[in-house]
Amino acid sequence: MDEARPLVELRGATVRFGSTVALDNVDFRMFAGEVHSLMGENGAGKSTLIKALTGVLAPDAGVLILDGQTLHLSSPLDAQRAGISTVYQEIDLLPNLSVAENLQLGREPRRLGLIDVRRMRSRARDILADLGLDIDPTAPLGTFPLAVQQLVAIARAISTDVKVLVLDEPTSSLDLDEVAELFRVIRELKQRGVAILFVSHFLDQVYEMSDRITVLRDGRLVGEYLTTELLRIDLVEKMLGKQMPVLTSRERGEVDDVDHEAFYSARAVTTSGIADADVDLAPGEVLGVAGLLGSGRTALARALTGVDRLGAGIIRLEREDVDLDSPRTALSLGVVYSSENRRTEGLVGDMSIAQNIALALQAQQGALKRIAPEQVRELATSWVEALNIKPANIDTPVRTLSGGNQQKVMLARLLAVSPRLLVLDEPTRGIDVGAKVEIQRLVGEMADNGLSVVFISAELEEVLRVGDRVAILRDGRIVETTHSADLNPDTLLALVARPDLPEA
Template sequence: MDEVRPLLELTGATVRFGADAALDHVDFRLFPGEVHSLMGENGAGKSTLIKAITGALAMDEGELRLAGERVAFASPHEAQRAGISTVYQEIELLPNLSVAENIFLGREPRRSGVISRQLMRERAAGLLQELGLSIDPGSLLGTHSVAVQQLVAIARAISADVRVLVLDEPTSSLDLDEVAELFRLIRELKARGVAILFVSHFLDQVYELADRITVLRDGAMVGEYLTGELLRIDLVQKMLGREIGEVRARGRASEDDADEASAAVLRARGLSVGQGIADADVDLAEGEVLGVAGLLGSGRTSLAHGLTGVAHLEAGVIRIESEAVRLDSPRHAISFGVVYSSENRRRDGIVAELSVVDNITLALQSERGVFRRIPPARRRELAASWVDALDIRPPDLDRPVGTLSGGNQQKVLLARLLALSPRVLVLDEPTRGIDVGAKVEIQNLVAELADNGMSVVFISAELEEVLRVGDRVAVMRDGRIVETVAAADLTADSLLALVAQPDEDEGED
């Protein structure tokens, strides 16, 4: 493959933010008809490199060549016109527009000089059908799940005359079937000669798809490797610059040995939330981590919303320390010590334009009210303690949170919640889009919190993660909790069988 001229080549790429070098003389090349994975911890420079390639960020030094010609894109739109399309981890579409309008935004088909919505819908329908996606092109994008919106973003990228396709965590919100469909499409594009830059924190996916891997660490290039010649453990150590730490083991009893007399901090019975979940029972003991596993659409997020006041309960009762409570809003839930971290940290979590100190103290100040302002010195002291405790990088209290990596944004959000001293922490996909090192740190943090008496609901699409972190696992299918099993009594395969098992009446007339 090296005898072929790179379709895209970046040489000496350097990007500085003040005194910090987000990229430091990095070389990167992408060949036609290959899948090349960019690997590194959060903050390693992956997103900066992507933005340098796609015109979203100007380089201080370096050269970009496309098909041998030197290019410099002033905007992502210019890069797209040159055949470079990008799908970012955080979906950057317009939920108030239709699926078809999002796919062709800025490239609307016209008849006699006027935008033709009929032609737009027809072309969108044809593209979606080609991709095997059963989505109404006339429907509002915002009415669809995060997973469907991700697929629409990919359809938008492919709809252009694509030569280079950049996929930044494209599978983070997809279930197994959707991942398989996406991989089918990627292989088809690869066979057509499209060069694909694939960024993912799922090592299994990288080793399944990628021909070549480039590793970044602290903004510098560690090396470029053929995937088949790089062992996974070696990859992780190159990313971290050290041997990977182990997830802290927590003593867990099997279901047979469980202490049934253990009092529940939170007990829910018969919870129903719209079309998302029906008749759910949850018991959460002090110091317990309850993992929640299920396929996309199984009701995991609806359960989290019902437990934390985000969604209105149509039926059911929640008890905190045996007292029946009505959690009518997240603020009300906070007053009972129940806090929630959304799966969509950018939309429902961080405030990107505000500083680290403002984000960490936001909920605490809200709880105190406008007339009991936290003194500035106390705010900084509090934020600094959490930055240190969670190893938030860079440790700059005044830096806008939106400029941090995804993993560090997640840590800021966790710091905000922990500053409230909660009794129950409900985490929905807390490690989605986070690198291996940060993932281990957050998993260990959850274990520490539980060891110190906090009760945690931990929702994840990664079944192995649910088993590593959880004491028990609630299995969800079709909006119901069908079984709750001790993690010690499960394997990844047996949990997958429970999660994917069809209902007994499926297929009956």
């Protein structure tokens, strides 16, 4: 690799938000034809560095150099024109517009001053074909699942003359086949000389794709390393600044006779995306849910918690049939749901930590019985301390928090209503290994205190580590529920990926 001149460099980048130093004199560089991973805990400064690199914010100090020329970016559009494209973890496209419109937003082909719709759609088909995607470019983007929307965002980013491609958690909503397809595209872009910044919390993917790794901690540069020369355990310890936490399975009680001690049961539950699902939960049990993307994981979560109305089936609490006709009804019965999509179905970004934590409790009490401000502050302060939410200032807007701390705020909101069943859909997606350990420990502690938990994750090792039993989903059906102790990641992968054989 020719290191005479990097394709892109940040020298001495410093970014301050009031008294907080988000980046402290950081040097960062990328070379043409390389995949470079940026690693660090949530809050380490990764997102801030990306924003400085892509024109979202101007550093308080430092210089950006692209292909030997100093750049002064005042907006992401400036960055795109210079050849720097970005795909963020939170999809920033417009769901009400068509796929074709999203792919070419701001650069639509025109004829006689008007948008040439036919040429726009034809070009969109070509762009999608480069990713091997066979989807209707005329359909509204919002009609597609998050995985497809993520791929459309990536297709948009590479549809221009890109020199530097920034991928912030690009695989968080993709299944195994889609990840493989994305990696194929990344390898093709490498061959064209594109410098690719790949930000991911999946260490397996980092080591599969990356040529070089830069580690940040507390806004400072720890170091730059060739991937082949950095052991995984050393990487994690550099990220944390201490010895790697041990990811161990929690001690499990006996849950063999769930049918006789279950306080929550679902029988033949059917709704859009899930059919004939049977679920039983004992007090203090964690039921892991494993399945490939599209298997019905989220549909099951929404059906169990009243978010989606049942087309068929029965739900029982303590052997009494209940009608969970809405999340509010479920909340009143102690059944709560944490969505996989923090931004659109979870937190209110411009509200403070305190206001977000109090939302569910306020909904439970009703609009006419307002919680006093001093009670909100007392409630929030206690949960910030209990869950170690950072920063501890409860007036901080929640959108400024790292992903792991945002997830803790969501947990605090739900735990504040003293639930009996907590359904967590991808609670550790997009958070670093340290925060992931904390969330997993919290789940174990909650179960030890009698709370029942449904824990959904695309990471099979995590499902096994956290769950007492595992429900395996394929094609919208629970095909098997078995004890975690009877499985390992390989056998579980074989179960979730095995195609159903046609009946004879």
